[in-house]
Amino acid sequence: MEASSLTQQFFQQLINGISLGSIYALIALGYTMVYGIIRLINFAHGDIYMLGAYAGYFATTFFKMSFFPALIFSMVVASAVGVLIERLAYRPLRGAPKIAILITAIGVSLLLEYGGMILVTPQPRTFPELFTTTTYNFMGLIVNSQQVVILVISLALMFILTYVVNHTKVGKAMRAVSFDTDAARLMGINVDRIISFTFAIGSSLAAAAGILVGIYYNSIDPLMGIMPGLKAFVAAVLGGIGVIPGAMVGGVLLGVIEALVSGFLSSTFRDAAAFIILIVILLFRPAGLFGKNIREKV
């Protein structure tokens, strides 16, 4: 019957969307945390996700690691790179005009992408099979084990992040710095160290997303971070840039919307969906779902 197959399609796309959305959420968290703390849109963040995927690839292919060690490895590598980038490219520009920092971030992104192309060649690489793929059929809906893994890992990481941010001293320091950097400094918080830490965490989450995508879609290439990076950014804005739960909700929401558009409208317009959402949000509610509007003092 027409109606039931339509609802079935809907729920199927919902499932796909939640998987996709979890990936966006993981990447979006990095954007939102960095923006919250230093008001920088880290254009290079999508490429950290790519880096994570490659680190995972090398871990599993050359060092023959299994899933969890590879995950940890890639998260650590990405954190290190993220911290390095912040130190070398962003910290010197702390007081500079906004556009200079924006340009630098884009420059770092290009460096990672094209430097990557030179180092590992533009050839896509395939991930080795890390788990046996089982497909579950649940009331006519198809879920495969990789989607389950993505969901479980994402939830676990987001849970850990929330715990760190809300219940540890470091988390409190992060919140303080994002609220009022100068006051935090006066309270004895080592602002530079906290900023580095924020970059480290954000990068590690993006890396996790990268390795999960590498396992799920099997193929990785140096330019894989561009679109997901942009879309995850839209997700962060959707949820309210600078607000951590917002990034999680925004990511999943965007993933679901994209899956529904792709399933019910047309797959060529799926990319446009994210940008249209972006424009709508910016025009009607720039603070996003959970954000607050900040006025300039006259």
Place this chain on the structure above:
Amino acid sequence: MALLKINKLTKEFGGLKAVANFNIEINEGELIGLIGPNGAGKTTAFNLMTGVYEPTSGEMLFDDKSLVGLKPYEVTQRGIARTFQNIRLFSDLSVLDNVKIAYHFHVKYGLLESVLRVGRYYSEEDMIEQKAMECLKMFKLDDRRDEIAKNLPYGEQRRLEIARALAAQPKLLLLDEPAAGMNPQETHELMEMIRWIRDELKLTILLIEHDMSLVMGVCERIYVLDYGSIIAEGTPAEIRNNPCVIEAYLGEEVC
């Protein structure tokens, strides 16, 4: 004749009443002061008058025409010019360019004439240059004309901001803490300048200030604002001895 009449002006930000029951009346040619403790809502009042904020309720009449709902540039074009608490100069532009902007809305040539450099372009540009130089000369800044605004010493920056506001040829001048950061000598010169502006240029002036010597020395009438409402009004002598005013500043239960 009342130039500016404000009645029951209220501005709420969420649940907070920044300005409530704000009533003032200013006649042509008067030199009025607006004082009050920090956070009383003085700059908010200025922002309401100049269209930066939209009032929650109340009315504002300038020259018998309502100001409510006007955009800042429209308010300026009606004849009210202002300076800012934290100086807002065009920092990377020259002193002369800073003043030239103020003549923009009087300019009579359009886009096409400016691009093709025909018609009134040259004559208008000459006139703007001439008027801007006259303005600078009045404020003794003419020898600094090519200096970049951010490189000027603080006192001259404040002077430039006032000069720029006057170049817009207003009927009412709003000065927001013009003496902030000035030493007594500079404050004294400022007082002379404010009096001169009112007398020579026949302007009406409303100023916000914390420096009591300036306010008491220069203003004819003073309004006192506390927690967003006018709590007193009168001559400097009356205000000085008003117990409610004293309480607002020093905080003892009298009123």
Place this chain on the structure above:
Amino acid sequence: MRSKMKRDLMGIVGAVALYVLLMGLIESEVIGAFWQLNIVLICINIILAVSLNLITGFTGQFSIGHAGFMAVGAYMSAVFTVKLGLPYIVGILAGAAGAAILGFAIGLPTLRLKGDYLAIATLGLGEIIRITILNIPYVGGASGLMGIPRYTTFTWAFLLMVITVLFIKNFINSSHGRACISIRENEIAAEAMGVDTTKYKVIAFTIGAAFAGVAGGLFSHYFYIAHPASFTFMKSFDILTMVVLGGMGSITGSITTAILLTYLSAELASYPEWRMVIYALLLIVLMIYRPQGLFGNKELSLKMFSRILGGGQRGAAQNK
């Protein structure tokens, strides 16, 4: 005669002289096909850089979707010449008009956004334009619009480049241009000085978009094809790079970097990845050590030369 008029005339004479020189070199085949192409590309890039500079450098509105306007110009002009059979100049004007209308329509709602948010919005809009074009079969969809005759000659490119530079330079040096600059410097103060900031932001955006459309028309009628892949975010970023490296608010800067970077691209054409890596490093280093770019917000002027040669004129007209 007025000094401004004198300077304008000298500039035009200089441009004509340069044209004659280059034309001579091209006709006599001293400049081969590869460099002919690059000279046309330089003219196109100058138009792009100067038009973006009007929006971002002079008026202070971050716009990283300029390629979208170029795309509209490229496609519209091609539709007019190829599909409607109208003359080249009509096509170019149509492209400019189309881009201008889009710039106006986009500018009006988005220009109340500031800084980062505006940048992202323009990025998104540029992408939406590109993806939309990708989905229009009438203009070739994903394969692009092919078979565009090469109407763009060096003469056309040079002429339109000179017109663009003159237009924007004269605009900037008028009261309207000053209004735009004041918005960049301090928007709130500009409003307080009676400048209708929304109107001028939209004007700058529209004019910038129109000229990007012209550049697009030149582009598609030189390379025989209009393809969505030529107008991605990367292209927008290329143009932004030229503006930032040259100095935001310096027309001379935009012209200089347009020439230098087109030349660099040409030299590195066989190593596209290395070109990008060098680009990226150049950008990062420059932003750290000299964020104001080559010329900052100054123009190269004869006044500068005379000052260097020990002639300094104090109190002369300050016009650039």
